[in-house]
Amino acid sequence: xxxxxxxxxxxxxxxxxxxxxxxxxxxxxxxxxxxxxxxxxxxxxxxxxxxxxxxxxxxxxxxxxxxxxxxxxxxxxxxxxxxxxxxxxxxxxxxxxxxxxxxxxxxxxxxxxxxxxxxxxxxxxxxxxxxxxxxxxxxxxxxxxxxxxxxxxxxxxxxxxxxxxxxxxxxxxxxxxxxxxxxxxxxxxxxxxxxxxxxxxxxxxxxxxxxxxxxxxxxxxxxxxxxxxxxxxxxxxxxxxxxxxxxxxxxxxxxxxxxxxxxxxxxxxxxxxxxxxxxxxxxxxxxxxxxxxxxxxxxxxxxxxxxxxxxxxxxxxxxxxxxxxxxxxxxxxxxxxxxxxxxxxxxxxxxxxxxxxxxxxxxxxxxxxxxxxxxxxxxxxxxxxxxxxxxxxxxxxxxxxxxxxxxxxxxxxxxxxxxxxxxxxxxxxxxxxxxxxxxxxxxxxxxxxxxxxxxxxxxxxxxxxxxxxxxxxxxxxxxxxxxxxxxxxxxxxxxxxxxxxxxxxxxxxxxxxxxxxxxxxxxxxxxxxxx
Amino acid sequence: xxxxxxxxxxxxxxxxxxxxxxxxxxxxxxxxxxxxxxxxxxxxxxxxxxxxxxxxxxxxx
Numbered sequence: 001x002x003x004x005x006x007x008x009x010x011x012x013x014x015x016x017x018x019x020x021x022x023x024x025x026x027x028x029x030x031x032x033x034x035x036x037x038x039x040x041x042x043x044x045x046x047x048x049x050x051x052x053x054x055x056x057x058x059x060x061x062x063x064x065x066x067x068x069x070x071x072x073x074x075x076x077x078x079x080x081x082x083x084x085x086x087x088x089x090x091x092x093x094x095x096x097x098x099x100x101x102x103x104x105x106x107x108x109x110x111x112x113x114x115x116x117x118x119x120x121x122x123x124x125x126x127x128x129x130x131x132x133x134x135x136x137x138x139x140x141x142x143x144x145x146x147x148x149x150x151x152x153x154x155x156x157x158x159x160x161x162x163x164x165x166x167x168x169x170x171x172x173x174x175x176x177x178x179x180x181x182x183x184x185x186x187x188x189x190x191x192x193x194x195x196x197x198x199x200x201x202x203x204x205x206x207x208x209x210x211x212x213x214x215x216x217x218x219x220x221x222x223x224x225x226x227x228x229x230x231x232x233x234x235x236x237x238x239x240x241x242x243x244x245x246x247x248x249x250x251x252x253x254x255x256x257x258x259x260x261x262x263x264x265x266x267x268x269x270x271x272x273x274x275x276x277x278x279x280x281x282x283x284x285x286x287x288x289x290x291x292x293x294x295x296x297x298x299x300x301x302x303x304x305x306x307x308x309x310x311x312x313x314x315x316x317x318x319x320x321x322x323x324x325x326x327x328x329x330x331x332x333x334x335x336x337x338x339x340x341x342x343x344x345x346x347x348x349x350x351x352x353x354x355x356x357x358x359x360x361x362x363x364x365x366x367x368x369x370x371x372x373x374x375x376x377x378x379x380x381x382x383x384x385x386x387x388x389x390x391x392x393x394x395x396x397x398x399x400x401x402x403x404x405x406x407x408x409x410x411x412x413x414x415x416x417x418x419x420x421x422x423x424x425x426x427x428x429x430x431x432x433x434x435x436x437x438x439x440x441x442x443x444x445x446x447x448x449x450x451x452x453x454x455x456x457x458x459x460x461x462x463x464x465x466x467x468x469x470x471x472x473x474x475x476x477x478x479x480x481x482x483x484x485x486x487x488x489x490x491x492x493x494x495x496x497x498x499x500x501x502x503x504x505x506x507x508x509x510x511x512x513x514x515x516x517x518x519x520x521x522x523x524x525x526x527x528x529x530x531x
Numbered sequence: 532x533x534x535x536x537x538x539x540x541x542x543x544x545x546x547x548x549x550x551x552x553x554x555x556x557x558x559x560x561x562x563x564x565x566x567x568x569x570x571x572x573x574x575x576x577x578x579x580x581x582x583x584x585x586x587x588x589x590x591x592x
Contacts, residue, residue, distance in 0.1 A: 388563050388564060388567045389567045389570075389571070391564065391567070392564060392567035392568040392570075392571055393571060395564070395568060396568055396571060396572070400572075402572075402575040403571060403575075406571065
């Protein structure tokens with residue numbers, strides 16, 4: 001099967017484009033740099049909005065190795081909105097149970113026990129290359145339907161110029177360089193972001209002095225579909241380990257190695273294989289698909305928007321892998337940005353609306369960095385006393401329920417509520433459920449004919465639950481109206497009233513009763529049109 | 532509720548002795564581990580962030 005690996009195929013080979021022969025640099029509304037999950041999602045989202053977008057990638061294939069493997073419910077809901085969530089869930093491995101071991105003993109297990117009435121599970125495991133491939137398939141579908149998306153492979157950005165109302169981009173190709181202009185440039189070029197470096201922007205935070213060996217192992221083993229996490233296991237004394245299942249009989253293994261190691265030596269199969277044998281048992285047959293050694297950082301840019309250049313995903317913020325908050329938060333960046341950019345490009349919102357992208361996603365990044373830093377401090381204690389407390393919590397967790405919430409092997413990614421965002425209208429239903437207060441992502445609910453989230457998104461929506469509403473006009477911003485009877489689930493998650501939902505399925509405002517003027521004011525606020 | 536820093540034990544000598552007895556015969560590492568477990572048990576029992584904050588402040592001296 002090795003020759004059929006998706007990441008060995010040139011899925012978007014270099015092709016000469018007429019732009020390369022133009023006498024002057026061609027101007028595009030949006031250029032996206034980097035065709036990873038975030039860049040692909042951004043290009044698709046903009047394409048769905050009818051915004052012409054050029055997606056540049058220095059490569060011509062999906063990423064090698066599993067990399068991000070854990071995709072959470074909220075990004076899956078975003079992929080649904082983009083039109084490719086189902087393929088991912090069909091291919092992915094759904095899991096709910098996690099087990100925590102200390103030494104040779106299991107200290108406790110947990111079940112994510114997903115709440116009913118959601119279309120999507122809490123998590124799926126799916127290799128990043130499959131996520132990219134499915135996004136790519138969707139992008140090709142949309143191109144076939146006439147969406148204005150261009151993907152240019154083997155097109156490496158080598159220089160960027162910033163101007164008042166546009167950016168210039170120099171691009172290296174196998175046939176030499178050319179230049180383009182963009183009204184907006186979105187940098188989705190990863191943690192090592194060349195764009196960030198070319199602009200000389202800071203990326204500050206904490207580097208964790210530790211190394212982890214990640215290995216994708218193919219085996220036909222009967223380990224259950226669970227997340228197993230070890231503190232101080234006999235096969236990796238004093239360190240941690242993780243075992244997690246992916247599709248195609250591929251298992252992800254993470255082994256903490258400590259600081260003082262030689263990365264190149266550790267990556268050699270003759271050193272990796274004995275470690276994995278010690279973990280799985282001598283008689284388990286397996287093959288190595290991919291091995292990497294990584295050190296990680298928790299850091300972010302001070303601002304994600306720099307004039308006409310906007311950063312999204314790992315280029316803007318980086319977290320430790322514990323908690324699956326990297327790719328998951330990057331997808332939410334794209335979700336937050338694209339509808340705003342569309343309104344700005346249409347002239348329906350002022351440029352300052354994009355400052356709310358900065359504010360809201362910085363808030364999200366801070367939350368992710370806080371959570372992932374705390375997980376890291378628990379998993380890799382940095383002082384003697386920190387280790388003593390960590391071990392005490394683990395020891396107690398085996399017999400006492402109270403200690404289990406202390407055990408932190410990763411607080412798994414949940415979307416953040418944009419409390420305090422300038423786009424929110426003050427909550428007019430303070431007695432209604434807190435989970436649907438302004439700023440919250442809409443919780444899904446099962447309807448007689450499908451799911452709520454399938455009806456929302458892409459445009460502003462007035463959602464009337466158990467109360468009357470009429471269509472509302474707000475200049476050239478289209479507004480959908482959905483009226484629903486209050487089922488038990490809707491009542492429990494939303495109560496009854498009028499909700500104003502943003503195109504990214506976050507709640508902008510809510511009221512107990514319909515008031516067209518209040519809705520128009522809230523839309524003005526949510527689009528940066530309030531002075 | 533706020534942190535009680537007034538005498539609160541009916542038999543302080545017995546309580547103190549009980550604490551020392553629990554550590555008897557333990558190595559330094561074992562004692563450190565016991566103390567850490569005890570702190571976590573008591574923290575949970577108190578169950579009030581404000582009291583914990585005041586307790587940490589008082590302990591810092």
